[in-house]
Amino acid sequence: AAGVIQSPRHLIKEKRETATLKCYPIPRHDTVYWYQQGPGQDPQFLISFYEKMQSDKGSIPDRFSAQQFSDYHSELNMSSLELGDSALYFCASSARTDSSPLHFGNGTRLTVT
Amino acid sequence: GDSVTQMEGPVTLSEEAFLTINCTYTATGYPSLFWYVQYPGEGLQLLLKATKADDKGSNKGFEATYRKETTSFHLEKGSVQVSDSAVYFCALTGGFSGTYKYIFGTGTRLKVLA
Numbered sequence: 001a002a003g004v005i006q007s008p009r010h011l012i013k014e015k016r017e018t019a020t021l022k023c024y025p026i027p028r029h030d031t032v033y034w035y036q037q038g039p040g041q042d043p044q045f046l047i048s049f050y051e052k053m054q055s056d057k058g059s060i061p062d063r064f065s066a067q068q069f070s071d072y073h074s075e076l077n078m079s080s081l082e083l084g085d086s087a088l089y090f091c092a093s094s095a096r097t098d099s100s101p102l103h104f105g106n107g108t109r110l111t112v113t
Numbered sequence: 114g115d116s117v118t119q120m121e122g123p124v125t126l127s128e129e130a131f132l133t134i135n136c137t138y139t140a141t142g143y144p145s146l147f148w149y150v151q152y153p154g155e156g157l158q159l160l161l162k163a164t165k166a167d168d169k170g171s172n173k174g175f176e177a178t179y180r181k182e183t184t185s186f187h188l189e190k191g192s193v194q195v196s197d198s199a200v201y202f203c204a205l206t207g208g209f210s211g212t213y214k215y216i217f218g219t220g221t222r223l224k225v226l227a
Contacts (some may be wrong), residue, residue, distance in 0.1 A: 015141045094213075106155055
């Protein structure tokens with residue numbers, strides 16, 4: 001079965017650079033979520049989209065932005081990168097029902113040097 | 114607001130021991146409940162789910178029963194293996210309030226020794 005695809009798998013950037021992470025949800029899933037997981041920490045919710053509109057916002061820094069496109073894929077844009085942005089970034093998708101589970105991608109590991 | 118509380122880890126067990134990871138929740142309405150597992154360097158994988166009271170979710174020898182009277186969804190396995198070593202997350206979602214948020218617990222690290 002198709003899963004959530006994230007790219008790139010690994011990314012190394014320097015401070016103050018920008019990064020773009022991509023997420024391709026499971027076909028027919030209309031909702032996308034982004035999470036950040038620091039080393040040894042739990043995933044923190046950043047932002048979510050439903051039908052290309054932002055549906056909820058968590059602890060996403062102002063330096064980050066995201067959008068969902070007409071084909072339902074999503075991109076997380078990160079600017080003015082800081083050392084503390086080094087983390088695993090997960091995308092997850094679901095069908096918008098009360099009981100639908102989240103399906104996670106394998107994440108993008110971002111290292112800021 | 115809605116919340117999920119898990120027992121703190123790490124939990125260290127010998128192979129073939131019985132596992133219980135406690136999870137309790139607070140939610141308005143009738144949430145759906147999930148257990149996720151995360152292996153090192155990987156994303157969270159759905160382990161099992163239950164969508165209404167008294168439902169039992171099960172997968173790979175793991176079980177959890179949706180107990181509305183105690184607002185609990187404890188994860189159990191009769192005989193753990195070294196390969197079960199991972200971090201386990203309890204989570205809920207509920208559309209009663211009109212949102213589709215997923216609330217996660219803080220994760221419980223399980224280490225199984227041979």
